[in-house]
Amino acid sequence: MAWYDDDDLWAGFAGAMFSRRRAAEAAELVAKSPLLAFPAGARVLDLCCGPALHVVPLAQRGDRVTGVDLSEVMLARARETCREAGVDVRLVQADMLDFAEDRAFDVVLNLYTSFGYFDDPADNLRVLHNAHTSLDRGGTLLVDVLGKEVLASWVGRPQAVDVDEGTVFMRDTILDDWTRLRTEWTLVAGDTVRRATITSFLYSAAELRALFQQAGFTDVECFGDFDGSPYDNHARRLIVRGRRAD
Structure with a gap:
């Protein structure tokens, strides 16, 4: 069994991975980050949504949100979190290796180092291809990881x-x-x-940019934090954004 298939891991470490502090940080990012500012009513897919840390504030501001996660433990927490927040979202149990809905979304998000899980590099590329398939014309994919340089x-x-x-x-x-x-x-x-x-796999900015381009994305950009700052020696994250042109 792969480590990400182990619900005991997610249940046992949920408090550490998804603390109340991190939930507050997620809400602040959604409110303030220019990289998370989408047109009103955008159709947003949160891929590997976990316990809905970003799903809730996205839905609260009016985005139409779908959260996808493999873990039933995480989805149970997500359903409870959404119920308590009073938001109407769609939550789906699915593997990001397989999940794709043709042109169903304006934005696909993969946040908090939830990319690069698979042992076969071709499978990680497949995740990007799935995201490309799921985006409508002009839609954007945003992936947030810890880059090698950071x-x-x-x-x-x-x-x-x-x-x-x-x-x-x-x-x-x-x-x-x-x-x-x-x-x-x-x-x-x-x-x-x-x-x-x-x-998990590690990526430099150049490597992840190349994967985006290989999956068909255009206008690929790299950022060093959610404030839109450049990916340089002051970077705190590696955030890559690409667009589906066709």
């Missing part, structure tokens, strides 16, 4: 993060000549210890 400035130093349940210890290891990343998570909550290992 990661290089701090990777290798163990981190400890306090969460509601306890403390999460994280250790990153670069694999296969800087093409893959392994992250080991240990959650210590009282007398309970949970462990998980996540692996």
Whole structure:
């Protein structure tokens, strides 16, 4: 079983991955980021939506939102979050490797380092092809990851993060000549210890731009944060945006 198929991982580490602080940050991004400013009533697909951190504020401002996730645990949390917020959204359990709806969306979002999960590079490219298929003419795809250049400035130093349940210890290891990343998570909550290992592909800005172009996207741009700043030595994220022209 691939790590992303393990609902015990998502259930056990949901508090660390999707904290209340991160939910507040997501709402602020939707409100302020020029990269997340879409025309009124835009049809938005949040691919790998998790517990609806971005789905809710997008829907609250009037976007027509579809959230897709493989994990039923995450979708159950998303349904509850949407119910509490009083927003009407469509939530679909599906694998991003397979999900595509022809010209159904104006925007496809893949946020919070939810790209590069698959061991076969062709499968990661397939995700971009699916997004291209799902976009209407002139629609845009936005992918948010930690780029190699950003990661290089701090990777290798163990981190400890306090969460509601306890403390999460994280250790990153670069694999296969800087093409893959392994992250080991240990959650210590009282007398309970949970462990998980996540692996994913790493991309530089040039590499991810080339993948976008290979999938058929035009006008591909790279940004260093959600404020639209350039992808340079001050970048905090790697955000790539491309357009379906036809």
